[in-house]
């Protein structure tokens with residue numbers, strides 16, 4: 001099959017690829033989006049049933065597009081997110097080729113060859129918008145789980161009905177872990193939650209959503225070249241947050257009150273036993289301390305701007321209540337724990353990328369989304385250019401910056417080629 005040509009191939013038609021498409025169109029850059037499923041495929045196929053965005057409706061802003069309903073402070077369900085993104089694709093008339101899986105990207109003398117199951121594309125520039133959460137990041141100890149215990153990742157989890165009756169060990173207490181621990185516990189299955197490093201924040205503070213604070217004070221806009229240790233900042237776990245109609249705070253205290261048993265970080269599995277680290281108290285104290293500092297900075301910001309009168313009082317969440325002697329061990333063979341759910345994070349998959357741009361840990365080498373290969377860009381990764389980069393709200397600013405860079409690159413490479 002003869003290859004087709006375009007200036008830019010965008011791989012992935014989630015919100016990030018679409019935001020880039022809109023910016024490329026504004027610059028009259030010829031492009032195509034290649035998508036293995038439908039638009040918003042990750043939301044259609046990889047999320048659990050009860051999930052709601054943890055960012056409020058007003059905070060899903062894309063270039064030329066935003067929330068238009070009458071519930072700006074609500075949190076979208078998954079079908080709502082799919083509708084929102086699919087409508088954007090139609091409104092911007094994005095040139096999406098759905099059902100087209102990219103099998104490889106290779107460098108050629110004048111750009112890239114993108115091979116798909118529906119023929120090849122040749123282009124000068126490529127945008128990797130394939131998402132930050134393609135593969136669950138399951139720790140190596142998973143291999144030691146005894147037969148007879150069901151293991152599951154959040155990508156395969158849909159609802160508690162999939163799980164056998166009996167106890168569940170949820171590993172990881174960031175956004176996914178706390179939400180699933182809560183839901184599974186409510187289904188009548190006793191839950192133990194293994195808690196490692198986590199970022200605690202209240203859902204609301206002084207009458208405003210925490211997202212309002214992070215947005216207004218500029219925390220979400222903090223740039224990748226302004227933080228001290230960007231590698232570390234890119235690995236920080238997600239905020240311990242959930243979106244619900246009652247805007248409730250779902251933290252470890254709420255889970256403990258509901259009857260979830262807290263344990264330390266899962267340190268290992270041997271002889272059919274899960275071993276938990278003794279660090280639970282320290283982990284929680286550290287999270288409380290960091291939350292206190294963040295809220296202090298919000299208070300100072302509000303005072304500086306004379307907003308104290310307009311906001312509620314600075315009531316602080318109670319310190320995390322840690323059991324006197326959290327479990328250090330749990331049997332995985334006595335049938336009290338029937339399921340382990342790995343809420344231990346996700347990572348991107350670049351197995352199809354045949355350009356030497358990955359470091360020895362398999363992470364993409366890039367400078368704020370400008371990948372270490374000429375004419376290659378990335379979008380949607382953790383703290384790519386800003387703290388909000390992996391959120392829906394972060395794609396617009398990043399796409400604007402990177403499309404400007406890409407435009408300059410195309411102009412330069414055309415001039416070089418004497419075109």
Ligand SMILES: Cc1cc2nc3c(=O)[nH]c(=O)nc-3n(C[C@H](O)[C@H](O)[C@H](O)COP(=O)(O)OP(=O)(O)OC[C@H]3O[C@@H](n4cnc5c(N)ncnc54)[C@H](O)[C@@H]3O)c2cc1C
Pocket residue numbers: 011012013014015016017034035036037038039040041042043047052053054055100101102103129130131132133176346352379380381390391392393
């Ligand atoms: C559980 C969960 C909850 C989240 N909650 C929020 C939230 O509340 N608020 C918020 O702002 N963000 C949230 N996010 C983060 C973020 O918005 C999503 O991860 C979002 O899906 C990322 O958008 P994206 O466009 O970067 O990637 P994706 O939506 O993952 O889109 C990438 C696209 O690339 C396609 N693709 C991948 N590989 C190939 C290939 N080889 N060939 C062709 N196509 C390919 C995929 O099918 C997919 O459609 C959440 C993420 C997760 C995992």
